[in-house]
Each structure stands twice: as C-alpha cells, then as structure tokens.
Amino acid sequence: ETGVTQTPRHLVMGMTNKKSLKCEQHLGHNAMYWYKQSAKKPLELMFVYSLEERVENNSVPSRFSPECPNSSHLFLHLHTLQPEDSALYLCASSQEPGHGNQPQHFGDGTRLSIL
C-alpha cells in the first residue's frame, strides 16, 4: 500500500479519444506531481502542484491538461495524444511545498498505450 492511488492502471486509447488519469493521495501531503516514464529515458517531471496551485509546467504539450481540485486529488486530462505519448504516467506527492528536498511517494502508475 503506497498511500498514493492511481486509476486506471492500464489505458489504451486512440489518438482522437479524450480520457483522464486520476491520482489520490491519503498521506496528508501538500504537493502533488505528474511524471512521465518512458523506456530508456529518465523520469520526466511534467507538472507540480503545491497547495492546489500549479507551480511548474515543464514545457508539456497542451494535449496534457492537469487539474488539482484539492490537495488530495490530481487529474491529468488527455486529448489528441500521439503515439510517442505512450508511457507509464506516475503520480507522486510530498509533504511540503518545497518539493525538491522532501521524499516523494509514488503511485503505481498508469500504463498508457496510444494506438
């Protein structure tokens, strides 16, 4: 049990579909993150939310749209994705908004495949 739950675990979608990834953390943390993990690449930080405000957007294409309605929930809305977007999408949370010096707790990820 990680304390960070992601759904769905697996998602297959066409390039014209719209879907959303969901993340929920039960740890009382204030910061939440989306990462992309592709084969043979480092973990790529996509978005950071601190106290429900987006504090970082690492040049992510607009076809990825995050939403953080409260400090426990984080969504990643997907539309018009490309085959190169197929990857494992990991959600993480940490206790303090100073997220670089706090341990991050990861969910199990959503394995996304774009047809």
Next chain:
Amino acid sequence: GQQVMQIPQYQHVQEGEDFTTYCNSSTTLSNIQWYKQRPGGHPVFLIQLVKSGEVKKQKRLTFQFGEAKKNSSLHITATQTTDVGTYFCAGYSGGGADGLTFGKGTHLIIQP
C-alpha cells in the same frame, strides 16, 4: 538546465557480489535522493543526503555524497535476489520551483 548522469545503465552480478552505481550532476546540488523501482513497480524512496561528504548506511546499502555535492554513489554489499530493480538518483539544486532531476537509473540484474 541541470543534468544528472548515472552509470552504469545496466549491471549484471552474481548473487553475493557487490554492486555500485554512480551519479554525477552538472551543477552543485542542495541534496540528492535515491529511489528503487522493482520490475513492474513504482519508485520507492530510499534515502536523502544533504551534507557535503555525507555517508549513510541502511543494512547492506551505503550511500555517499561527494565533497563538492555534485556526485553520489550507492553501494550494495553481497547482493541478494531481492535487490533486483532499478536504482535512481535524483538531485535538487534548491531555490525557486525547480523539482528533482532524475538520472536514467541503473538496472541491477542478479544471477543466482
């Protein structure tokens, strides 16, 4: 931007042998973290190093932070099959909204 290089990318060892992975940053770090990801799993936080020259131990795992705070290493003594996985370092330069920069990871494969 900040880069974190990690070597080797893959390491095959016989069970019982030692293992070391090295991490180098292009910039001076405020701190460095280490994570382990089992096959099919998610990264799990192992430890954070903050002080120059710091050495920390967790059972068979020894973590070091370089004097210049630009490099780090993880050493595992007498590997076991449970050590299989990918070990990532992640550096933080401090200040602003910059998050962790992860290395590509070292995949540890253990042959019984």
